[in-house]
Each structure stands twice: as C-alpha cells, then as structure tokens.
Amino acid sequence: MSQPGEPIAPLDVADLYRRHGAMVLRRARRFFPEEEARDVLQEVFVKVVHASDRFRGDCSPATWLYQITTRYCITRRSQHARRAELWREAQPHHWQSPVSAADQEVRSRFARAWRDLDPELVLIGVYHHLDGMTQADIATRLGVSRRTVGNRLVELQHLCRSATEGAK
C-alpha cells in the first residue's frame, strides 16, 4: 500500500491475474455458479484493464480488486434478477464455497430483494452480512460515515423483511 506522497506504481494486470485471479474466481463463486463465475473472472479483468489508472494506492491491489469484483457481481446479479430464477439460485448447491457466518437465509433474502435494491445498499449488505465487516470498515471503504452505514443497514433490514413477507 502506498504512503501519502509516494508515487503509485502502475498496476501490472497480468501480474494481478497471476496473483489474485483465484481470489476473484472464489469471490465470484459466492454470487454465481461455476461457469458464470468464470465469465465473471474474465470480465472483471477486462474492467481492471480499463480501470487500472484509477487505482489510487490507498489500499492493497488485492483489496481494490476484491471491491471491483464485489461491485461487479452485485450489478450483474441485479441485471439477471428475476424472482423465479432467484428462488432457484438461492438453493444451497449453487453456493459451493464454504461460508462462515453468512447463512443461506441471508443470501436468500438478498436474492429475492436484489432486483429492486440500490446496488450501493446491496454492497453494504454484502460487506456486513456476508463478509462480516465492521460498520467502520465499510464506511472507510465506501467513503461514507459510519452513521450512514448504520442507517442503510436498518433500511436494508426493512426492505428485506418486506420482500420476505411479500414472497410468502
């Protein structure tokens, strides 16, 4: 990670791929079945080629890549979203990676509500409920206040509850 005032070395995309391609694929597998996750891997690196000059060095390249992947997966899911598909996709066999605290119920609720939610809100939900990040870390990553993160999590909780109740 660069220190303030230090010049930022340009990103070597091929090196990023060698070192962190597996991480991107594993992250994509959290959101998509295997074949689509592999597409995501390719597409994320295409995005990285475009966006490499936007890397500011305020976090490690791996963290930056992780964020790009997460955002891309969320956007892609929202584009795909259809209620019937999401019900099927929320079944456990589509989520093969080991997950710690993040349980299927949370994923399922996200999935059902995904289409109508603001992607930024979903991103906060993923960081909090799936990744277990603290509100402070989420706030730092997104450049918002911790209070904003807290408020948005409450908002997300209400929306997911409504979606769940509406689906019953």
Next chain:
Amino acid sequence: MTDPLFTRDGHLLDLALERFVADDLSSDEQALCDTHLALCSPCVARLDALRALPLDLPPLVSPSEPPPAVRRPSRPSWWGLGGTLAAVAAAAGVALFVPSPQPADVFQSRGADLHLEVWLHDGDDVSRVFDGDPVVAGDRVRFRVDVNAPGYVIVAGVDATGSVYPGAPQHGPAIFVEPDPEPFLLPGALGFDDTPGEELLVAVQCPEPVRMADLEDALRDVEPASELPGLLPGCSQDSVRLVKADPEPR
C-alpha cells in the same frame, strides 16, 4: 486508509485470508494474522479450506499461442481467453473489448428491439466482427446483445453445410435480458471448426422463455446464403454472417 482484516466478530475476513494465501500482506498485517491464526482454529480451518478449494484457473496464455481448434459445442467458455486478455492488455497497455469505430449501418437487425454483437478472439486479440468478416478455424466468439425491452435471448448458428448448433447458452434455458446502457454479455463461447464457408449467427429475443430447439428447427429450414426470414413468431431477431476460409492444406 488501511485494509480491513477482521470481521466484527473478531475473525479474519475472507479478504484477509485471500491476501494471506497470496502473500499480499504487509509485515504488520502478516503479524496480526499470524497471531490470530495461532489462536483461532475456525480461521485456520477456513484457511485450509480456502487452500484446498479446487481451482483450475487457466494459466496465462502466450498471445502468440493460437487457441486449439475446438469443435462446437465443446467447452462453452470464453475463459481460456481471459489469461490472454490480461496478458495482451498488460503487454500492450491497451484497452480490450472496446468496439472499434464502425459505421452505424453495420447492424443487421430485423427489428429495432435486438442488436447482436459478435466478438471474436483470434488467439492474439479480441475484436468485434461484422457481416462478411473473415474467420478461421480455431477462432472463438462470444455474443453481446442490446435490447429495448425485457425478454429471453438465445443465439444459434448454421454453418455452410446447413449444420445447426447452439451458440448461447450452449445448454440450459434462454437468458433473460433487460434493457441496460451496456450490452449484455451472454455466457459461454464457441470455437469454430474447419468447415469452410458462411457461418450464420442468429440471436432471437422473445417475450416468453424460448427453447433452443425451436430456433434450431427454424434455422434448418433456412436456405444457405438466402435472406433470413422471420424465424420465431413474436420474437425479434438479429444476425451476423461471417465467412470462414478453407483450411490451409497440410
């Protein structure tokens, strides 16, 4: 700004474990992780699971290495190109997947509701191809579609012998696509075999789920090199005709 390492429950984040595996941590971060792992068996188990996950990540492919001539519908993956994409992009410092400027009338749309883009990887580079463009055995293509209304999209192809094949998806149901500023990249890729002549690639979008078999049946009735009729009632369609050269004599 620092990179987060721990969950709110005090365990290591997935991201931290990934960076640990990739040897991407600073010395301070490494020390924090080592200390935690020495005391936390659940995180050690997660780390072991992470390392044990099967991954056949494609190696970086030399840009000069041609892709194997794959007979459809073999491995329906655009992947295998990804490494090349990254390598080529990194080596050349150029953006990939950027459409080159083309005249607006190159679309072969039968309706304004669906536009099909065909993207080709020739072993060295990725570029969009248009009606009449040449391809060779071993080239791989992927499809992007631009739609004006929500609907179900499939792509199929016909070669010069009249053989019909699925393009995208190569198995499973039609892909639901909604209007979006960015064209939608359909999953999967296909590789061309060495049958010379025209390769007609047709995308259809229907308001209801459409079966690949229905499109394939409709395409079997199309005369080679003839103007494409409306294939499926109520569906929009678009097509691209590519020309495959004779394979070089061995």
